[in-house]
Amino acid sequence: MEYTVQGLGQLAGISARTLRYYDEIGILKPARMNSSGYRIYGQKEVDRLQQILFYRELGMSLDNIKEIITSPSFDEVEALREHQVKLLAKKEQLEQLISNVDKTIAHKEGRINMSDKEKFAGFKQKLIDDNEKKYGKEIREKYGDDWVNKSNEQVKNMTQDQYDGVTRLANEVNETLKAAMETGDPAGEVAQKAADLHRKWLCFYWDTYSKEAHAGLAQMYVDDPRFTAYYDKEQPGTAEFLRDAILIYTGMKE
Amino acid sequence: MEYTVQGLGQLAGISARTLRYYDEIGILKPARMNSSGYRIYGQKEVDRLQQILFYRELGMSLDNIKEIITSPSFDEVEALREHQVKLLAKKEQLEQLISNVDKTIAHKEGRINMSDKEKFAGFKQKLIDDNEKKYGKEIREKYGDDWVNKSNEQVKNMTQDQYDGVTRLANEVNETLKAAMETGDPAGEVAQKAADLHRKWLCFYWDTYSKEAHAGLAQMYVDDPRFTAYYDKEQPGTAEFLRDAILIYTGMKE
DNA sequence: ATAAACCCTTACGTTGCGTGAATGTCAAAG
């Protein structure tokens, strides 16, 4: 039995366009062309198309399908397994998304209490942080590898009390820093107080404190636009001021 | 604080290209352009971008995000809920795929027994058939709605013995039909034997038999290219021959 | 003979950018 594009299309439940596309990418070529250039398919092509559609239903890419059905030596089961791994990964990712959407809806509806709300703020921050990984990587290579990762871990394992503590401390740092900015003197008492609070705050995230690392971080606040943006949000120059205060505090500058 | 494309890109962990694209599709326009045509973003744009990236992390399309954040009257929670419905649908679909791939691997590895193996053939056929829903719909509307579904159901509930019986019967039909084709006479004894076997075979699927329905089905074998392809696979004209034999058998034609 | 129903190729649209190419601008360094 011989078929033209539409005939085979109806037979298989696909469009004529699809068959032409399959011809174009070389996954299913017609048996021959007639005198007017019509594509003519025979029984062999029907069978091959069946195979293609079968794998397509499993969500495989045409490229993959092509490999499987063109080379008989191709390890089909292995290909299926690889495909399955991909599907499973996709599924996990999807579940993560769904969970996040859930949380967001709950948050928007105000169905959650304050402490959860605060954690949600952290969750949101984490989403944004994830986004910055690429850029952050450079910084980490420059200033020491794993402090960001470590702090993520630590945040996750924090108790509610600890979380509240670190949040309050962060606010104190910001307020003191604001007041210090008004004095204009990074060596002054208020600025040094801010630097000290900043050290305390930092110790929530770092298990070992060193003056060098503290100073390095301060420098990063100026070099890394993300941090600069954070500190300069209310008052430009704040990041630089904080760096100077910390450099003096750590004795790296007088 | 003001940013250029790269500045804001680093801040947010995205590329400059992405920002230009966002400008192009109107989801995030720069605050202004400087004298050389550079895009300049301000604090407001930074905040808006944060929002965009937040929803993007939830797997939303940029079009959707645009709707949410541009019109303040837009029902955000409702949009999130709709989005979640989509995600859940995707997840179910994915799970179906994974299950099917599972089955296929098991089959290819020969890890399953014979009776399951035969059911796999049905499963495979069903996957292919699912594809033909649109086309099949017309046919079902024309020739009676639910016999396809019904037969699917019946196959599922068949015992192994019944399954063997119907398979053997189908073979008999085919062989007798082949022999009848050689006589060339649809009114002849062999052809009428084939028609009778076909009726018996049919009764495995239909709970009530009628000559009219039988004749109608025979006509469908000619009208529906999928069935025509099946019967004409070995010998063109077989579907038509079978129809004639059945029409005579049922007395609709002499 | 003409209309209906096929067939063909070419090519743009879909989503969210990555990745050039060709060109303009602006700072610091020679």
Next chain:
DNA sequence: CTTTGACATTCACGCAACGTAAGGGTTTAT
């Protein structure tokens, strides 16, 4: 003062798997 390098800009193609015309030949039936 000019060169260099790091920015910026606007096209425009590419990715997957087709859908959807546009524009034009072929076959078939009336």
